[in-house]
Structure formats: structure tokens, C-alpha cells
Amino acid sequence: MQNRSISQVATMATSSSTEKLPRVLIVKRPDAMAVLGDGFVASTKFEILKAFESPLPLPEFLAYHSDSISAIIAPVAAPVTADLIRILPNLRLVVTTSAGVDHVDLVECRRRGISVANAGSSFSEDVADTAVGLLIDVFRRISAANRFVKQRFWPLKGDYPLGSKLGRKRIGIVGLGSIGSKVATRLDAFGCQISYSSRNRKPYDVPYHYYMDIEEMAANSDALIICCELNEKTLRLINKDVLSALGKRGVIVNVARGAIIDEEEMVRCLREGEIGGAGLDVFEDEPNVPKELFELDNVVFSPHSAFMTLEGLEELGKVVVGNIEAFFSNKPLLTPVL
Amino acid sequence: MQNRSISQVATMATSSSTEKLPRVLIVKRPDAMAVLGDGFVASTKFEILKAFESPLPLPEFLAYHSDSISAIIAPVAAPVTADLIRILPNLRLVVTTSAGVDHVDLVECRRRGISVANAGSSFSEDVADTAVGLLIDVFRRISAANRFVKQRFWPLKGDYPLGSKLGRKRIGIVGLGSIGSKVATRLDAFGCQISYSSRNRKPYDVPYHYYMDIEEMAANSDALIICCELNEKTLRLINKDVLSALGKRGVIVNVARGAIIDEEEMVRCLREGEIGGAGLDVFEDEPNVPKELFELDNVVFSPHSAFMTLEGLEELGKVVVGNIEAFFSNKPLLTPVL
Numbered sequence: 001m002q003n004r005s006i007s008q009v010a011t012m013a014t015s016s017s018t019e020k021l022p023r024v025l026i027v028k029r030p031d032a033m034a035v036l037g038d039g040f041v042a043s044t045k046f047e048i049l050k051a052f053e054s055p056l057p058l059p060e061f062l063a064y065h066s067d068s069i070s071a072i073i074a075p076v077a078a079p080v081t082a083d084l085i086r087i088l089p090n091l092r093l094v095v096t097t098s099a100g101v102d103h104v105d106l107v108e109c110r111r112r113g114i115s116v117a118n119a120g121s122s123f124s125e126d127v128a129d130t131a132v133g134l135l136i137d138v139f140r141r142i143s144a145a146n147r148f149v150k151q152r153f154w155p156l157k158g159d160y161p162l163g164s165k166l167g168r169k170r171i172g173i174v175g176l177g178s179i180g181s182k183v184a185t186r187l188d189a190f191g192c193q194i195s196y197s198s199r200n201r202k203p204y205d206v207p208y209h210y211y212m213d214i215e216e217m218a219a220n221s222d223a224l225i226i227c228c229e230l231n232e233k234t235l236r237l238i239n240k241d242v243l244s245a246l247g248k249r250g251v252i253v254n255v256a257r258g259a260i261i262d263e264e265e266m267v268r269c270l271r272e273g274e275i276g277g278a279g280l281d282v283f284e285d286e287p288n289v290p291k292e293l294f295e296l297d298n299v300v301f302s303p304h305s306a307f308m309t310l311e312g313l314e315e316l317g318k319v320v321v322g323n324i325e326a327f328f329s330n331k332p333l334l335t336p337v338l
Numbered sequence: 339m340q341n342r343s344i345s346q347v348a349t350m351a352t353s354s355s356t357e358k359l360p361r362v363l364i365v366k367r368p369d370a371m372a373v374l375g376d377g378f379v380a381s382t383k384f385e386i387l388k389a390f391e392s393p394l395p396l397p398e399f400l401a402y403h404s405d406s407i408s409a410i411i412a413p414v415a416a417p418v419t420a421d422l423i424r425i426l427p428n429l430r431l432v433v434t435t436s437a438g439v440d441h442v443d444l445v446e447c448r449r450r451g452i453s454v455a456n457a458g459s460s461f462s463e464d465v466a467d468t469a470v471g472l473l474i475d476v477f478r479r480i481s482a483a484n485r486f487v488k489q490r491f492w493p494l495k496g497d498y499p500l501g502s503k504l505g506r507k508r509i510g511i512v513g514l515g516s517i518g519s520k521v522a523t524r525l526d527a528f529g530c531q532i533s534y535s536s537r538n539r540k541p542y543d544v545p546y547h548y549y550m551d552i553e554e555m556a557a558n559s560d561a562l563i564i565c566c567e568l569n570e571k572t573l574r575l576i577n578k579d580v581l582s583a584l585g586k587r588g589v590i591v592n593v594a595r596g597a598i599i600d601e602e603e604m605v606r607c608l609r610e611g612e613i614g615g616a617g618l619d620v621f622e623d624e625p626n627v628p629k630e631l632f633e634l635d636n637v638v639f640s641p642h643s644a645f646m647t648l649e650g651l652e653e654l655g656k657v658v659v660g661n662i663e664a665f666f667s668n669k670p671l672l673t674p675v676l
Contacts, residue, residue, distance in 0.1 A: 035500050126478075129504045129528060133480045136471035140464075140647070143481045145640035150632050154625045154641035156372050165649035166467045189527035190467060287492045294488050302483035303492040309478070311503035 021047040022328045024071040025088070028052050028078035030097045031305070032313045040317045041073060045325045048073075062087055071324055073097065074104060076304070077286065082108040095323045097316060098307075099123055099178075100257060101337050102230040109338055117323040120335030121178040122315045123307035128182035130306035131225050131255045134279025135171075135187070137300045138251050139164050139223075144297045161297065164249075167191035172221035174214065174237070175228025175256065176202055183225055184208060195221065198228070214238075218245035223253060230257035240265045249276040255306040258284040267292055270299060281306040359385040360666045362409040363426070366390050366416035368435045369643070370651045378655045379411060383663045386411075400425055409662055411435060412442060414642070415624065420446040433661045435654060436645075437461055437516075438595060439675050440568040447676055455661040458673030459516040460653045461645035466520035468644035469563050469593045472617025473509075473525070475638045476589050477502050477561075482635045499635070502587075505529035510559035512552065512575070513566025513594065514540055521563055522546060533559065536566070552576075556583035561591060568595035578603045587614040593644040596621040605630055608637060619644040 022045075026033075029052045033040045041048060049069065054061045062084075071093040074080045080094050082105045094104055095117045109116050137143050144161035148154060169192045173180045176196040184194045195209040196202075197217050202210070211217035214237060218224055224246060228234050238252070238261040246252065252275060254261055263284040269275045270293055277298035283289055286304055293299045307316075322334045360383075364371075367390045371378045379386060387407065392399045400422075409431040412418045418432050420443045432442055433455045447454050475481050478501035486492060486499050507530045511518045514534040522532045533547040534540075535555050540548070549555035552575060556562055562584060566572050576590070576599040584590065590613060592599055601622040607613045608631055615636035621627055624642055631637045645654075660672045 031498075035498055125505045125529065126501075126503055129474065130478060130480075132528075133471070133474035133478050136467065136474065137480050137484075140468060140471050142468075142471045142475050142638065142640065143484050145643055146475075146481050146638050149627055149639035149641050154627070156369065160369075160373055161643070162373050162651075163464075163643070163647045165464055165647040167463045186524075186527045189524045190470075191463065289487055289492070300480065300484050301487035302480065303487050305483055305499070305501070308498075309501045309503040313500075 021045065022070045022324075023047050023049050023065070023068045024073055024324060025049045025051060025065070025069045026073045026075075026078075027058065027084075028075060030073070030075035030077075031308065032075075032097060032316055035308070036313055036317065040313065041320050041324075043321050043325060046071070046328060071095065071327070073320060073324075076100070076103050079103040079105075080109075081105055085109065085112060085114065093117070093324065093327045095320050096337075097320060099127075100229055102257060106338060114338070115327060115333060115336070116338035117327075117333045117335050118337050119307075119316055120319055122319055123312055124178040124182055126309050126312045127179045127227075127255050127306040128186060130281060130302065131179070131183045131227065131253055131279075132186045134253050134255070134281065134300055134302070135223060135225065135251065136166065138253070138277040138279045138298060139166055139169070141297070143300050147297075159297075168193060169222040170195065170220060172197065172211070172214075172217040172224045173208075174198075174217075174224055174226045174260075175234075176206070176208070177227065177229075179255065180225070180227035181206075183227060199233075215242050215245045218242045218250070219247075221246065221250065223251040226252070226254040226256045226260050228256055228260065230260055234260050236260070236262045238262060238266070243269045243275055246275055248274060251275070251277045251279070253279040255281045258282045258286065263290065270296060359383065360408045360662075361385050361387050361403070361406045362411055362662060363387045363389060363403070363407045364411045364413075364416075365396065365422075366413060368411070368413035368415075369646065370413075370435060370654055373646070374651055374655065378651065379658050379662075381659050381663060384409070384666060409433065409665070411658060411662075414438070414441050417441040417443075418447075419443055423447065423450060423452065431455070431662065431665045433658050434675075435658060437465075438567055440595060444676060452676070453665060453671060453674070454676035455665075455671045455673050456675050457645075457654055458657055460657055461650055462516040462520055464647050464650045465517045465565075465593050465644040466524060468619060468640065469517070469521045469565065469591055469617075470524045472591050472593070472619065472638055472640070473561060473563065473589065474504065476591070476615040476617045476636060477504055477507070479635070481638050485635075497635075506531060507560040508533065508558060510535065510549070510552075510555040510562045511546075512536075512555075512562060512564045512598075513572075514544070514546070515565065515567075517593065518563070518565035519544075521565060537571075553580050553583045556580045556588070557585075559584065559588065561589040564590070564592040564594045564598050566594055566598065568598055572598050574598070574600045576600060576604070581607045581613055584613050586612060589613070589615045589617070591617040593619045596624065601628065608634060 075097045093115045140163035141161040171192045173196040197211045197214045267290045279300045281302045413435045431453045479499040482499035509530045511534040535549045535552045605628045617638045619640045
């Protein structure tokens with residue numbers, strides 16, 4: 001370090017020395033990049049600036065590069081706040097690696113005229129598959145049965161992981177958008193009875209029962225599957241009253257955002273047996289997971305990986321790169337939000 | 339023991355002292371009874387004789403009771419062999435607690451004019467659900483992700499349990515009967531491409547591709563799901579050649595019978611990475627499980643519990659009791675095999 005100038009150190013994190021290409025900031029390494037490597041968003045048309053690989057502290061790194069940054073690739077773990085936006089005078093584009101954009105200050109982006117693109121609906125199928133996988137796991141105790149065998153409890157020793165039948169279960173889907181409707185199609189094939197709640201009732205060719213009131217849906221459901229976006233109206237939508245209406249045998253699956261559930265209250269309900277189980281891919285303060293639940297056989301976790309498949313990540317990389325290349329070629333964004 | 343006669347000891351295992359009711363032998367406790375208790379097959383119309391609760395060794399127990407036994411409730415773990423049948427001169431009915439009857443010597447039953455009933459198709463939905471649950475678990479690494487979080491590997495440490503997309507996977511179903519066709523309906527909803535092999539091609543309204551040759555199906559499938567019955571033709575049907583055709587990324591799911599797969603060869607293929615993963619509910623020598631596979635993240639076990647749900651076991655109890663009561667009232671069996 002001592003023999004290098006700030007300039008030398010700061011430029012260590014750029015992926016190329018070409019000066020003319022648009023520079024795209026990544027503050028924290030997206031999981032997809034940790035898995036796929038830099039090829040995840042490789043392009044000859046822009047240059048990646050990886051703050052997370054720089055030996056400089058983030059504020060110094062940003063201070064040095066701020067003028068040159070014209071776009072950000074934003075995983076959920078690295079929020080694009082008004083503060084960050086303010087120190088990047090030439091920022092013109094934010095592309096998220098998620099469908100949700102709740103970690104981007106859209107108000108500030110709009111004020112500044114910054115364009116925003118998300119991951120589109122490329123993840124919907126994979127997320128819906130995970131939601132169903134978590135639901136089957138909790139009801140049919142797939143993970144628990146696997147542990148039971150590996151702990152050499154078969155023939156019967158200890159508590160047998162007896163499951164509950166999927167057929168005829170009443171499933172309440174919170175948010176019947178791109179993901180929710182795919183969850184519905186899948187669970188329909190298992191003979192489940194599907195209901196949904198959403199901002200508005202869907203057109204009449206949607207064959208599922210609509211609840212305007214989520215507490216009423218919870219009271220009439222064996223499981224709730226959270227598939228909606230996080231916004232002011234859905235923040236802590238699944239509160240104490242909804243969990244209490246879901247009841248002792250009710251299961252909750254969340255593949256949307258942690259903060260849609262009152263996590264503290266859910267943890268209490270699970271620990272005290274006031275709800276029946278949970279399949280959780282997302283958490284309020286990721287990657288912090290409520291460790292008080294680790295001992296519970298009826299709670300199944302995944303590390304915000306509902307969207308993570310090899311095929312899905314490759315597709316995501318194409319969408320991110322496609323959006324950035326389109327923007328700097330003055331073409332329309334592939335999956336515009338703003 | 340010293341103060342009791344053989345007669346006293348032997349009758350300890352009967353559930354009632356009424357002499358006139360038909361006596362129904364159970365050699366080994368069915369898992370369903372371990373879970374639900376004696377209420378599983380309670381009836382006022384017959385008497386249960388539980389060999390597994392008697393302090394007498396089985397041969398002595400049978401020798402003492404042989405003349406009085408007119409029916410057997412037969413879980414898979416307690417085969418009804420020609421030897422057993424021979425020492426029960428008044429045996430007239432065998433009722434299995436499974437859909438499969440491969441553990442019953444049907445030839446000897448036919449020769450002796452003994453009626454046989456099975457569990458019918460009451461399990462099909464639950465078994466199909468488990469097959470799909472195991473397949474999602476292996477492809478999307480649900481159990482592995484759960485362990486990953488609980489081992490505090492998130493944020494990323496160790497091998498990330500990256501899954502593979504379910505959509506467009508080519509699924510080969512071995513045996514498109516009651517269970518196989520339900521697996522097909524479910525996976526169809528995930529966007530999988532379904533093929534099947536079976537003794538005969540199904541009528542033309544079955545929309546799935548038919549393979550006469552199972553090796554050819556394996557070569558053109560990302561996963562095989564075994565749903566057929568075990569008989570002379572399906573014994574070790576999934577041999578070295580089929581596994582080799584399935585290939586390095588191919589997954590095998592078995593919810594049928596262990597002996598349909600060459601287990602030793604499958605274990606070798608899994609250990610050496612010659613196939614991609616497995617979801618196994620059944621094994622050649624249950625409850626012995628190939629423990630060499632316990633370390634593998636891509637193998638998920640369940641303890642022959644694909645059919646085990648609270649609702650399914652209650653239904654099973656009704657079918658078993660219904661068959662026995664019908665038989666001794668000279669009515670037709672509910673789910674006759676012979």
C-alpha cells in the first residue's frame with residue numbers, strides 16, 4: 001500500500017483500463033457473481049467497477065471514482081440510497097439483480113432523472129418452484145425425514161416425521177402477480193384449493209377465490225404463501241392478527257421480502273406453537289436469520305436463493321447486461337421500472 | 339414368566355378376550371400403528387393378534403395360535419411367505435398395508451384359495467406428492483440450502499447449494515399407473531417435459547411421449563422417477579446400463595420398491611459422480627439404508643414414508659378394517675387383489 005498512490009489503489013478494482021467505456025459500479029458482490037464469477041455480467045461495452053474488491057474503504061473508493069460512475073448494478077444486499085445517489089453526480093442508470101426494487105430509492109431516482117431497470121420476470125418460475133418446494137417440505141417433512149434417516153432413527157426411534165396431506169389444503173396466496181400466479185398453477189395440480197389476496201381483484205377468468213381482507217384469508221387457509229412486492233402497504237402486512245388467524249396448524253411460506261412479515265412476532269408464534277410451520281427464503285435483516293428457529297423441525301430455511309438456479313442466473317446476467325448495453329446505446333431498457 | 343403358562347403368555351398379545359371373533363395376525367408393527375396407535379385398525383368385528391408384542395419367540399407364538407388365525411395384516415416389512423402360510427391352516431385372507439403386494443406369496447395364496455386385498459390407490463396422491471417433493475429437493479437443493487443456513491454458511495462460505503431449474507427438464511416416469519400419472523400431472527404444471535415407459539403404450543389421449551426401451555428413455559431424460567410395481571420384469575430394471583444412460587447430471591427418484599434399482603450399482607454411480615443425484619424413499623433391504631451415501635448433499639432420503647400422512651394413514655386404516663369386516667361378513671373386498 002505504501003508504495004502506491006490512491007489512484008493506483010483505486011483503479012485496481014476496475015476490470016479494464018479502457019477509459020471511454022461507461023463505468024458501472026457494484027458495491028457488494030451479487031450472489032450470482034460469487035457463484036458464476038465475473039462472467040456473470042461481462043461485456044465489451046461497459047466497464048465494471050467492483051468496490052468490494054478494492055482495499056480502500058467504500059467512502060474513499062466512491063470519492064475517488066464518483067465522477068466516472070454512470071450506472072450501478074444493485075443486488076438487494078447493497079441498497080441504492082439517496083445518500084449514495086447524491087455522491088454520484090453522473091449516475092444515470094440503476095439495474096437491480098432482483099425483481100423487487102424496494103432497496104432502491106425510487107423517489108430520489110425520479111427526482112434526478114435516473115433510469116431504473118430490474119431483473120424482469122426471469123426469476124418467476126424458479127421462485128414459484130421454490131415456494132412449492134418449501135411448502136411440500138414443511139407439510140410432507142422432506143428435510144425432517146432426510147435427517148431422521150441420516151440420524152439412524154429408522155426403524156422408528158424418536159419423533160417420526162409424519163407429514164400432512166397436500167391435497168385439499170386451502171392455500172392463500174398473497175399477491176397474485178407473476179410469481180403468485182405460477183405458484184397457483186403448480187399447487188392446483190396437487191389438488192390444493194387456491195385463494196388469493198391482492199390490491200385488486202383479478203379479471204373473472206382467474207378461477208381462484210379472492211379475499212379483500214388478508215386476515216379473513218388467513219383464517220380460511222392452511223397455508224399462506226407470500227409472493228407480493230414490498231412497499232408501504234405490504235410492510236409488516238403479516239402481523240400478529242394475521243398469524244393468529246392462520247392458527248396452530250397453519251404454515252407460512254415467504255419467497256418475497258422478509259419485512260412483509262412481522263418477523264419478531266412470527267418467531268414467537270413458531271417457538272410457542274401458535275402457527276404450524278414455516279418455509280422461509282427471505283428475512284428482515286439478511287443475511288441475519290432468526291437462529292432461535294434452528295432447532296425447530298417444522299421450519300425450513302433457504303438463503304434468499306429462491307431465484308438461484310444455474311439457468312436462472314445465466315438468464316439474469318443476460319438481462320442485466322442487456323439493460324446496460326441498451327441504455328448506453330440509447331435503446332429502450334429491456335425491463336424498465338423508471 | 340416362570341409363573342405363567344405358555345397359554346397365559348401367548349394370549350397376552352390379543353387385544354380382547356372375546357373368543358368368537360375372527361383373529362387377525364400382525365407379525366410386525368406397521369409404521370402406521372407405531373404412529374397412530376392401536377386405533378389404526380380398531381374394530382368390534384375382529385380381534386387383533388400382535389405377535390410383535392408377545393414375549394414369546396415368533397415360532398412358538400405362531401405354533402400356539404396357528405389354528406385360530408384366519409387373516410393377516412401384512413406390512414411390507416413382514417413378508418407373507420409360503421412358509422408362514424403353511425403353518426396357518428385356517429388362513430383365509432391377507433390384507434397388505436401397502437399398494438404393492440410383492441411381499442405376499444401370491445402363488446401360494448392362489449393355491450390355497452386365500453383372498454388378498456391391498457391398500458388400493460388411497461396412497462397414490464401422497465406418494466406422487468413425495469416423488470415431486472424429492473425431485474424438487476434434489477434439483478433445487480432445498481434440504482441442502484436448509485443445512486447451509488443452519489450451519490451459518492450465509493453470507494457465502496463453503497459450497498453454495500446452487501440448484502438447477504425445474505422448467506423444461508425432461509422427466510422419464512417408469513410406470514404410468516395410479517401414482518405415475520399423478521406425478522406427470524404435477525410436473526406438467528412446472529413446465530417439465532414428461533415421458534414414460536410402461537408395459538404397454540397408453541391410449542392416445544395420454545399426452546406424454548412413450549418409450550418402449552427404458553435405456554433410451556434414460557438417455558433422453560434429466561430425471562427418472564420410479565413408480566412401477568415390483569415384479570419379475572421390473573426387478574433390477576434400473577441396472578448399470580440404464581444408470582449409465584441417465585448420465586452425470588441425471589437424477590433418480592424412487593418411491594416404488596428398492597429392488598427395482600440395482601442398489602449396489604446406484605450407490606457406486608452416486609459415489610463416483612456417474613449420476614447427478616437421487617431422492618430415495620425405498621431401499622433393497624429396509625430399514626437398512628446405504629450409509630455410504632449419507633455424506634452426499636445430492637442424495638435425499640425418506641424412510642419409506644412417501645405414503646405417510648396423517649390423513650393417508652387414517653384412510654389406510656379404514657381400507658384395512660373395511661376389507662376385513664367385508665370379508666367376514668361375506669361381502670366383496672373393497673380393494674381385492676386375489
